[in-house]
Structures are given as C-alpha cells and as structure tokens.
Amino acid sequence: xxxxxxxxxxxxxxxxxxxxxxxxxxxxxxxxxxxxxxxxxxxxxxxxxxxxxxxxxxxxxxxxxxxxxxxxxxxxxxxxxxxxxxxxxxxxxxxxxxxxxxxxxxxxxxxxxxxxxxxxxxxxxxxxxxxxxxxxxxxxxxxxxxxxxxxxxxxxxxxxxxxxxxxxxxxxxxxxxxxxxxxxxxxxx
Amino acid sequence: xxxxxxxxxxxxxxxxxxxxxxxxxxxxxxxxxxxxxxxxxxxxxxxxxxxxxxxxxxxxxxxxxxxxxxxxxxxxxxxxxxxxxxxxxxxxxxxxxxxxxxxxxxxxxxxxxxxxxxxxxxxxxxxxxxxxxxxxxxxxxxxxxxxxxxxxxxxxxxxxxxxxxxxxxxxxxxxxxxxxxxxxxxxxxxxxxxxxxxxxxxxxxxxxxxxxxxxxxxxxxxxxxxxxxxxxxxxxxxxxxxxxxxxxxxxxxxxxxxxxxxxxxxxxxxxxxxxxxxxxxxxxxxxxxxxxxxxxxxxxxxxxxx
Numbered sequence: 063x064x065x066x067x068x069x070x071x072x073x074x075x076x077x078x079x080x081x082x083x084x085x086x087x088x089x090x091x092x093x094x095x096x097x098x099x100x101x102x103x104x105x106x107x108x109x110x111x112x113x114x115x116x117x118x119x120x121x122x123x124x125x126x127x128x129x130x131x132x133x134x135x136x137x138x139x140x141x142x143x144x145x146x147x148x149x150x151x152x153x154x155x156x157x158x159x160x161x162x163x164x165x166x167x168x169x170x171x172x173x174x175x176x177x178x179x180x181x182x183x184x185x186x187x188x189x190x191x192x193x194x195x196x197x198x199x200x201x202x203x204x205x206x207x208x209x210x211x212x213x214x215x216x217x218x219x220x221x222x223x224x225x226x227x228x229x230x231x232x233x234x235x236x237x238x239x240x241x242x243x244x245x246x247x248x249x250x251x
Numbered sequence: 252x253x254x255x256x257x258x259x260x261x262x263x264x265x266x267x268x269x270x271x272x273x274x275x276x277x278x279x280x281x282x283x284x285x286x287x288x289x290x291x292x293x294x295x296x297x298x299x300x301x302x303x304x305x306x307x308x309x310x311x312x313x314x315x316x317x318x319x320x321x322x323x324x325x326x327x328x329x330x331x332x333x334x335x336x337x338x339x340x341x342x343x344x345x346x347x348x349x350x351x352x353x354x355x356x357x358x359x360x361x362x363x364x365x366x367x368x369x370x371x372x373x374x375x376x377x378x379x380x381x382x383x384x385x386x387x388x389x390x391x392x393x394x395x396x397x398x399x400x401x402x403x404x405x406x407x408x409x410x411x412x413x414x415x416x417x418x419x420x421x422x423x424x425x426x427x428x429x430x431x432x433x434x435x436x437x438x439x440x441x442x443x444x445x446x447x448x449x450x451x452x453x454x455x456x457x458x459x460x461x462x463x464x465x466x467x468x469x470x471x472x473x474x475x476x477x478x479x480x481x482x483x484x485x486x487x488x489x490x491x492x493x494x495x496x497x498x499x500x501x502x503x504x505x506x507x508x509x510x511x512x513x514x515x516x517x518x519x520x521x522x523x524x525x526x527x528x529x530x531x532x533x534x535x536x537x538x539x540x541x542x543x544x545x546x547x548x549x550x551x552x553x554x555x556x557x
Contacts, residue, residue: 081302100439104454133448135455136296137439138403142413151299158300176447183297187308191291192260202446218488225523227265236289240311243354248303250350 069120076160077117083156088146089114095140095150101133108133110140110150117157123170126161132174175206188245191235196228252374255321255362256284257312259330259476260292265484266327266476268520272505273326273367275518279509280375280383284324287315293333296443303347309337310351316362323364326505328400328475331366335407338362366401368474368504369410372418377425384511387427390534393507394433394468395419396459398440398478413437419504423472426511431466435459442477445485453489456481460489460497470500470531472507479503483525500528510535 077083096102096111108130116125125131131154140150162177164170179202186194196219203212222228235241262270277284290312298305312334316323325331341348341359352359371380397416405413416437423430441448441455459482463471473479483501490497501524509519510532521528 082299100441100455101451104451133444133451135439135441135451136299136443137399139399139437139439142403142405152302155299155302162300174447176444177300179446180297180300183295184301184304187292187294187298191289193292193295193297195260195264199446218484221525222265222484225525227267227523229264233263235291237291237311240355241291241308244307244311244351245304247350247354248301248307 064119064121070122071120073120073122073125074118076122077153077156080156080159082149082152082159085146085148086114086117086153086156089118089148090146091115092145094143094145095148098139098143100137100139101135105133110134110154113157114148114150114153117153125157126164127170127172129174131157131161132172132176175202178202178206186232188241189234189238190232191238191241192233194232196230197232252281253283253285253321254370255316255319255323256286257290257316257323257325257330257334257364258286259290259325259327260295261327261476261480265480266503268523269326269476269479269503269505271518271520271523272503272509272514275514276371276505276509276512279512279514280371280380282370282375285319285321287312287319287323290315293330295329295333303350305333306337306340306347307351307354309333310341310359311355313338313341313362313364314355314357314359316364317360323362324367324370325364326367326474327477328366328398329477331364332400332407334364338364339407366408366410366474368401368419368422371504371508372422373410377418377422380422380508381425381511384426384508385513386511386535388507388511388535389427390537391426391428391507391531392431392467392469392534393423393428393472393502394431394463394466394470395423395436396433396440396463396471396473396478396482397437398442398473398475399437401474402437419472419474422504423507426508428507431468433462433466433468435462440478440481442481445481450492452481453485453492456485457489457493460486460499463499464497468499469534470502470528472502472504474504486526498526498530500524500526500531502528502531 077086093111101108134154165172182198203215294305294308402413402416411418420430441452444452506519
C-alpha cells in the first residue's frame with residue numbers, strides 16, 4: 063500500500079536535476095519501455111515503467127533500494143521507442159547516481175554488485191586513463207565472491223592470457239593529469 | 252581515404268582480432284588509419300551513472316582526433332556511442348563545454364566521427380568494397396547480429412534503421428555468403444550485466460544462439476567487441492550453464508570481409524577467437540546457397556512424388 067504521507071514529492075525534481083534525468087517528468091506511463099525490454103522478457107518482476115511511476119509518485123527509498131535499479135542492461139530499446147523522449151536509460155543512470163551517493167553517506171544499503179564493478183572500473187580509468195581488465199575483474203570477484211570466486215574466474219583469465227588478450231599489468235596513458243582534471247571539473251556541480 | 256583511428260581499450264586486449272582485422276581490411280580497401288595519440292578509455296557503459304564523466308572522458312579523445320584534422324573512425328559500438336554523444340554535447344551544451352575546455356585548456360571545434368561499419372558500407376560503399384572481394388564465401392550461412400549501440404539510439408547512431416537494420420546483412424550477402432533472417436538482430440546480449448548478473452546475461456545470449464541455430468546459421472557476424480565477448484568469449488561458460496553444446500563460431504565483420512578479400516587467416520587473427528572458426532572456414536566453397544538448394548530440391552521432390 064502506498065502511504066501518501068511517506069511520499070517524497072521532491073524526488074522527481076531531484077532526479078531531473080541530475081545529468082541524464084532531465085526528462086523524467088515527461089513520462090505518461092504508456093508501458094512502451096516495458097513491453098520491449100529484454101530483461102522484462104526473462105524476469106517479469108523487472109518493470110521499468112514501475113520504476114518511473116514510483117519515482118514520479120515520490121517513493122524515494124523504495125526506488126533507491128530496489129534491486130531492479132541495477133538490472134537495466136543499458137540496451138537503449140526503451141530510449142529509442144519512448145514516445146515522450148524520457149531517455150529512460152539515462153534516467154535510470156541518474157537514479158543510480160543518487161542511490162550511490164546515498165549509499166556512500168550510509169543512508170541506504172545496495173545489495174546488487176553492479177555499482178561495485180562500475181566503481182572499480184571508473185577508479186582504474188581515473189588512475190590509468192584506460193580500464194585495467196585483469197585487475198578490475200580479479201578484484202571484483204574477490205570482493206563479491208571471495209577467494210573461491212576469484213579462483214573460479216582464473217581458468218577464463220588464463221585462456222585469454224594464452225591468446226595474448228589479457229595483460230597482467232595496467233596500461234597507463236601519458237595524459238593522466240588531464241584525466242584527473244576532467245574528473246575534478248565534472249564533479250563540480 | 253585517410254582517417255583518424257580510435258581503437259578503444261578492448262581492441263588492445265580481449266578484442267585484439269578486431270583490431271588486427273580492421274587494420275588488414277582497411278589497408279586492403281586503401282583506407283589509411285592514423286591512430287590518435289595517447290587516447291583514453293571512453294568510460295564504456297560503466298560510467299552511465301555519471302553522464303558528464305562519461306562524456307568528459309570521451310571528449311578528450313575527440314580533442315585528440317581534432318588535432319589530426321581527419322575524420323574519426325571507431326570500430327567499437329560502445330566507444331562510438333560515447334564519443335558521438337560527447338561531440339554533440341560539446342557543440343550543444345555550453346556549460347558542459349566550458350567545463351571540459353577548462354579541464355583540457357583547449358578550444359573544441361568538433362570532429363566528424365563514425366562507426367567502422369558505417370564507413371565501410373556508406374563512405375566506401377558496399378558495392379565498391381565488394382569489388383575488392385576475390386573469393387566467394389558461398390557455404391557460409393551467417394546471421395547478422397547488430398546488438399544495441401551500433402544502431403541505437405537513432406539520435407546518436409544515424410546510419411541504419413534502429414529496428415530492422417540491413418547494412419550488415421547486405422555486406423554479408425555481397426561476400427557470396429548467405430545471410431539468414433534473424434529477428435534477434437538488435438536484441439541485447441546482456442553484456443553490461445555479465446559481471447553483476449551473469450545468469451541473466453547468459454539467458455539473453457543463449458536466446459540469440461537458439462534462434463541462430465534454428466535459422467540454420469553456421470556463424471554469427473558481429474560489429475561490437477562487447478557482443479563478441481559474450482557470444483564468443485563466454486560461449487563455453489554458457490554451454491556449461493545449460494549443459495549443452497553450442498559450437499557456433501562468431502566472427503567480426505572485418506574477419507568475414509577479410510576472408511572475401513583473400514586476406515590470410517593469420518592477418519585476420521582468426522586463431523584468436525575463443526570458439527574456433529575452423530568449421531565455418533571449412534564450409535566455404537562447400538554446400539550450396541539457399542537459392543540453389545531450392546532449385547535442386549524441386550526435381551528431387553518431383554521424383555519422390557512419382
């Protein structure tokens with residue numbers, strides 16, 4: 063049951079202020095996003111229309127803590143088909159940004175491991191300018207699945223290594239200072 | 252034709268055969284590629300929760316390309332999506348432009364950039380490139396898999412129909428190979444969920460193989476390293492998860508047209524694909540095309556009826 067007293071009327075404006083979230087208020091809940099969604103096809107509990115509806119109603123905590131938020135595969139089918147140009151894939155990205163900040167501040171807990179991987183990826187780009195596949199994947203497995211998970215990943219890593227497709231060490235670009243400046247500039251709101 | 256070249260991280264790693272075959276095919280097609288200096292990661296889809304960061308990282312590469320004075324070609328669908336988006340944001344969003352110009356201390360004028368498939372089928376042209384084909388790939392029965400970002404969203408990728416693209420189908424047909432109808436051609440392989448929700452990624456990729464098999468394909472042709480990572484790189488894992496055999500070679504479109512151009516398997520790094528393409532290469536020149544099969548089947552049916 064939805065309790066109107068618990069709704070955060072400001073939530074949709076909060077999302078609209080986030081880069082990528084600007085068009086959320088245009089949604090008229092036609093369900094076009096959901097009928098074409100490949101993830102909905104295999105998991106009927108995943109419903110992008112519902113994420114948007116809940117966000118528009120102001121069900122802030124429920125949206126930010128729902129595992130669904132991390133199941134979007136960023137395939138852009140909904141983005142392409144949306145008659146209201148809501149740019150749903152990017153709205154989901156904007157809501158994820160809010161969820162990550164809330165989690166960092168200790169206000170919510172995110173159980174899905176997607177942000178763990180994304181952050182390791184971004185950190186490796188921040189320090190090297192390129193993504194460090196072996197390091198990021200290995201650390202991710204260790205962090206989320208323990209030593210067993212990391213060992214389970216090893217045979218795949220070894221096959222890639224044998225083919226000359228996986229580098230043990232990271233590649234660093236020369237312009238890492240420029241990368242740091244880009245991070246600093248976009249972090250300023 | 253001379254173009255600036257942005258390979259992106261995967262082409263120097265897990266997708267090295269895409270890099271090698273891109274260079275070999277472009278050389279054979281008289282396209283000179285100049286790799287842009289000291290390029291960086293575009294942020295891939297992992298930076299989707301930080302749109303400005305994703306576009307900012309991508310924009311630095313556009314600055315590098317701008318210095319060459321050439322148009323830019325990108326073989327990866329994700330990189331090409333990100334760099335295109337960054338280029339239009341730099342042109343249309345003054346506050347974003349200000350931030351990035353400040354960070355890099357340069358002025359942005361803009362760069363023309365395209366996915367490699369777009370360059371091959373539109374700038375070179377499917378007809379013109381097929382004049383370089385010296386060997387018919389008759390015997391190959393392919394499905395063209397476009398995936399997501401190669402053709403979507405159409406406000407970013409403008410070169411083909413986002414719902415039913417045909418450019419890759421037509422290029423495959425020009426090699427003499429069959430290109431079979433494939434309703435999954437723009438469905439998602441789940442690549443972005445591979446690390447966090449592997450079971451979903453595997454179900455999504457398995458669906459592609461199921462239809463490719465049902466269509467009678469002996470290979471899948473792709474134009475994105477992420478799609479290739481799932482379909483080729485993860486294929487044995489998907490077989491294990493489903494206790495089945497798939498054994499479907501997955502070629503980059505550059506490897507396929509490289510074969511038609513008479514380039515060697517070594518140049519195209521066909522030994523680097525995780526699923527051996529030996530079976531599909533062995534099928535070249537054997538069997539008949541679908542049209543011929545129909546013609547031959549008719550007299551046989553008539554005999555049987557008698």
